[in-house]
Amino acid sequence: MRYPFPVGAADFIQGDEAIARAAILAGCRFYAGYPITPASEIFEAMSLYMPLVDGVSIQMEDEIGSIAAVIGASWAGAKAMTATSGPGFSLMMENLGYAVMTETPLVLVNVQRSGPSTGQPTLAAQGDVMQAIWGTHGDHSLIVLTPATVQEAFDMTIRAFNLAEKYRTPVILLTDAEVGHMRERVYAPNPDELELVYRKLPVNEEEAKYPFGDVHGDLVPPMPIFGKGYRTYVTGLTHDERGRPKTVEAEVHEKLIKRIVAKIENNKKDIVDYETYELDDAEIVLISFGIVARSAMRAVKELRKEGIKAGLLKLNVVWPFDFELIEKIAENAERMYVAEMNLGQLYHLVKEGANGKAEVGLISRIGGEVHTPGEIVERIKNDLR
Amino acid sequence: MRKEVLIGGFGGQGVILASVILGRAAAVYEGLHAVQTQAYGPESRGGASRAEVVISDEPIDYPKALAPDYAILLSQQAYEKYLPLVKKGGFVIVEKDLVPNRNKELEKNFKVFAVPLTEIAEETTGLSLTMNILTLGLLVKLTGIVSEGSIEKAVLDSVPKGTENINLRALKKGFELGEKLLKGEI
Amino acid sequence: MYLKPSYEIREKYLRKDMLPTIFCPGCGIGAVLQYTLRAIDDLGLNQDEIVWVSGIGCSSRVPGYVDFDGLHTTHGRALAFATGIKMANPDLKVIAFMGDGDAAAIGGNHLIHAIRRNLDVTVILINNFTYGMTGGQVAPTTPKGLKGTTAPYGSFENPFDIAELAVAAGANYVARWSVFNYLQGINSIKKALQKRGFTLVEFLSQCPISFGRRNRLKTGPELIKWYQKITVPISKAKNMSPEELEGKIVIGEFVDRDRPSLIEEYKAYKKRAKKMMGWEE
Numbered sequence: 001m002r003y004p005f006p007v008g009a010a011d012f013i014q015g016d017e018a019i020a021r022a023a024i025l026a027g028c029r030f031y032a033g034y035p036i037t038p039a040s041e042i043f044e045a046m047s048l049y050m051p052l053v054d055g056v057s058i059q060m061e062d063e064i065g066s067i068a069a070v071i072g073a074s075w076a077g078a079k080a081m082t083a084t085s086g087p088g089f090s091l092m093m094e095n096l097g098y099a100v101m102t103e104t105p106l107v108l109v110n111v112q113r114s115g116p117s118t119g120q121p122t123l124a125a126q127g128d129v130m131q132a133i134w135g136t137h138g139d140h141s142l143i144v145l146t147p148a149t150v151q152e153a154f155d156m157t158i159r160a161f162n163l164a165e166k167y168r169t170p171v172i173l174l175t176d177a178e179v180g181h182m183r184e185r186v187y188a189p190n191p192d193e194l195e196l197v198y199r200k201l202p203v204n205e206e207e208a209k210y211p212f213g214d215v216h217g218d219l220v221p222p223m224p225i226f227g228k229g230y231r232t233y234v235t236g237l238t239h240d241e242r243g244r245p246k247t248v249e250a251e252v253h254e255k256l257i258k259r260i261v262a263k264i265e266n267n268k269k270d271i272v273d274y275e276t277y278e279l280d281d282a283e284i285v286l287i288s289f290g291i292v293a294r295s296a297m298r299a300v301k302e303l304r305k306e307g308i309k310a311g312l313l314k315l316n317v318v319w320p321f322d323f324e325l326i327e328k329i330a331e332n333a334e335r336m337y338v339a340e341m342n343l344g345q346l347y348h349l350v351k352e353g354a355n356g357k358a359e360v361g362l363i364s365r366i367g368g369e370v371h372t373p374g375e376i377v378e379r380i381k382n383d384l385r
Numbered sequence: 386m387r388k389e390v391l392i393g394g395f396g397g398q399g400v401i402l403a404s405v406i407l408g409r410a411a412a413v414y415e416g417l418h419a420v421q422t423q424a425y426g427p428e429s430r431g432g433a434s435r436a437e438v439v440i441s442d443e444p445i446d447y448p449k450a451l452a453p454d455y456a457i458l459l460s461q462q463a464y465e466k467y468l469p470l471v472k473k474g475g476f477v478i479v480e481k482d483l484v485p486n487r488n489k490e491l492e493k494n495f496k497v498f499a500v501p502l503t504e505i506a507e508e509t510t511g512l513s514l515t516m517n518i519l520t521l522g523l524l525v526k527l528t529g530i531v532s533e534g535s536i537e538k539a540v541l542d543s544v545p546k547g548t549e550n551i552n553l554r555a556l557k558k559g560f561e562l563g564e565k566l567l568k569g570e571i
Numbered sequence: 572m573y574l575k576p577s578y579e580i581r582e583k584y585l586r587k588d589m590l591p592t593i594f595c596p597g598c599g600i601g602a603v604l605q606y607t608l609r610a611i612d613d614l615g616l617n618q619d620e621i622v623w624v625s626g627i628g629c630s631s632r633v634p635g636y637v638d639f640d641g642l643h644t645t646h647g648r649a650l651a652f653a654t655g656i657k658m659a660n661p662d663l664k665v666i667a668f669m670g671d672g673d674a675a676a677i678g679g680n681h682l683i684h685a686i687r688r689n690l691d692v693t694v695i696l697i698n699n700f701t702y703g704m705t706g707g708q709v710a711p712t713t714p715k716g717l718k719g720t721t722a723p724y725g726s727f728e729n730p731f732d733i734a735e736l737a738v739a740a741g742a743n744y745v746a747r748w749s750v751f752n753y754l755q756g757i758n759s760i761k762k763a764l765q766k767r768g769f770t771l772v773e774f775l776s777q778c779p780i781s782f783g784r785r786n787r788l789k790t791g792p793e794l795i796k797w798y799q800k801i802t803v804p805i806s807k808a809k810n811m812s813p814e815e816l817e818g819k820i821v822i823g824e825f826v827d828r829d830r831p832s833l834i835e836e837y838k839a840y841k842k843r844a845k846k847m848m849g850w851e852e
Contacts (some may be wrong), residue, residue, distance in 0.1 A: 012409040051844035061684040065651035072655025072842035185412035226640040229619040297446040350449040
């Protein structure tokens with residue numbers, strides 16, 4: 001297999017470009033998109049590469065169509081991805097719900113910009129955390145990954161595909177304009193160094209009869225993709241294990257939705273990922289994700305220099321959310337702070353997790369600029385005074 | 386070793402490309418960590434342009450310049466806006482002809498090298514466009530932030546096909562200029 | 572044409588456990604479904620290589636009743652989903668079963684762009700001039716002056732002519748019939764299924780409960796008789812003045828051409844890309 005970019009080598013590229021390359025290395029062979037700042041570079045890279053690797057990259061009429069095409073491609077057997085930003089993400093909510101309901105593996109990248117509405121198209125924000133987790137209507141669960149560096153954008157894109165395939169679910173890579181546009185050193189492994197996951201297919205006709213049934217006892221049904229003679233019927237209506245619409249039977253709905261939620265929540269241990277820095281003896285715990293975690297990391301170093309016992313919890317996955325982990329950290333902390341580029345979103349989850357064991361403060365910033373380490377340090381020192 | 390570089394000018398001067406080449410030299414050819422960021426406006430062409438490169442032998446936390454060690458200021462506007470941000474004792478390269486109004490008092494805090502970069506580039510290659518590459522050569526020679534070999538490779542990776550020789554000529558002129566400045570010959 | 576007994580078609584192609592359908596007495600959707608299945612049967616197409624796609628509405632329930640791979644999607648979006656299916660696996664034949672509100676209102680943009688791209692898909696379009704499932708609201712196809720629950724005094728908007736729209740947007744094959752024209756209908760679907768690119772067969776299909784009842788056309792037969800009154804064959808329409816065509820609906824084959832399809836174009840595009848990058852001669 002020949003790749004149209006360096007593999008087994010380091011390169012100096014933008015986050016958006018890294019996401020495109022990683023997707024192709026993860027086996028993505030279908031991309032549908034609609035131009036939008038600051039995600040267009042992902043689409044442009046896919047457009048350049050896909051025809052060369054016998055994949056598809058197509059510009060749809062809008063973001064609703066983009067995610068629809070991606071779902072269609074996934075059912076036709078392809079690993080598929082789309083990318084967008086705020087306004088397009090809002091449009092995708094409809095079919096994101098369809099993907100959850102039909103248990104369709106796909107990767108949706110949101111390169112966050114400042115909103116609401118058109119907002120600040122070129123500037124970063126983290127205002128879509130709650131929308132990523134809860135944006136589509138109805139009860140559901142899905143997976144949301146949050147890279148902070150270009151290398152993480154690369155690595156987490158591959159992980160996003162693996163999780164999507166493993167759990168037959170949409171996975172959101174929630175990044176932002178800073179990570180999307182900044183250039184950093186990225187090592188792209190050789191394809192044979194990569195561990196890639198592919199969706200389970202039914203192994204016999206009996207299994208294929210239950211495209212939405214827990215036939216293996218792991219909550220994830222095998223996926224009878226189209227064109228293999230399974231004659232699968234897929235619907236966004238509430239359906240039974242065979243996929244037959246059952247729209248007024250409470251127990252069918254409850255069973256389906258609880259399984260879709262449980263396959264994510266029960267596998268929290270496998271999915272959740274985080275990093276800690278100087279956390280062991282920390283009295284002040286900063287919690288952050290994405291680009292802001294890098295400011296927070298610097299702030300912790302500076303606070304330590306001044307003799308303040310600060311530590312960092314950097315979340316690489318914001319959903320499923322490890323409430324127990326937060327409570328455990330809260331038990332040993334005096335104060336926790338959530339630093340994020342919004343008016344408080346992850347903050348609410350952390351507060352719930354802390355469960356009153358520690359006070360939780362919000363270090364908020366909006367307007368497009370990432371928090372400087374200095375402003376985080378100042379805020380904490382002020383509170384300590 | 387965290388080193389921060391800020392380049393400020395206006396659209397069309399190749400500010401962004403220069404920053405990308407510098408980051409690439411560090412990240413790809415010296416195995417260092419490097420982050421390049423830039424300020425974006427809604428316009429596709431023209432307007433003010435600013436880019437930053439942070440280079441370090443350790444993973445880089447905060448990706449932007451806190452107090453630049455090195456600044457390249459290519460317009461009056463960039464000079465006024467960014468000179469006060471430079472770290473005390475830092476190196477500042479100024480495009481002499483495009484920055485007519487200088488703050489001599491403030492400049493005392495830095496090592497300032499004011500050179501008619503665009504004019505020299507035009508004399509050297511016949512193309513004023515090569516000023517950004519020439520300036521990179523000058524920066525590398527003055528600061529040793531990356532090796533001459535690395536920046537040369539990164540330039541070759543990044544410039545349009547067919548312009549390699551012209552750009553290399555500009556880069557080497559930058560090295561030469563730096564050498565003379567260091568020796569106090571200019 | 573030899574017509575097999577209906578039960579043979581039913582046996583071979585319907586999912587018995589999904590019956591009865593949700594369709595009201597007098598509804599035209601079952602008839603159009605039968606025409607489609609007969610066309611597939613007559614052409615001897617492989618049941619396992621066809622995917623049925625639909626959006627939301629009465630007609631969109633069809634993929635659930637037929638024993639094929641099927642994707643019952645969101646309102647108006649069927650053709651965008653179909654784009655992904657066909658592009659990801661060009662060996663699959665895609666049939667989109669759509670209603671007029673689904674295709675021309677909420678899905679209008681997807682429709683014209685799928686046609687513009689000449690996506691390889693056969694659209695079977697059930698046009699009953701109304702939103703049947705939600706209770707008889709007016710649609711973008713409702714003839715001016717006729718009633719729906721959201722225009723109880725008679726529609727005050729101009730309707731779309733979907734077939735003409737499809738021709739203008741560049742479809743390879745477009746035909747329109749009423750449910751009454753069953754042989755022409757089956758033949759058109761057969762033609763459509765054999766062609767590359769975008770093909771569309773529209774059927775005027777009776778909805779006595781949600782549409783007819785409000786417009787003094789209470790039963791299926793009354794609606795069919797009305798279709799006979801208002802439809803004009805395309806050959807005859809050519810010699811009629813705009814005034815004479817006022818209030819009429821033209822039926823027949825609107826276009827039959829062979830512009831390169833999306834799949835063909837993308838195949839050539841991949842070749843061009845590899846050549847431009849020096850990957851291939």
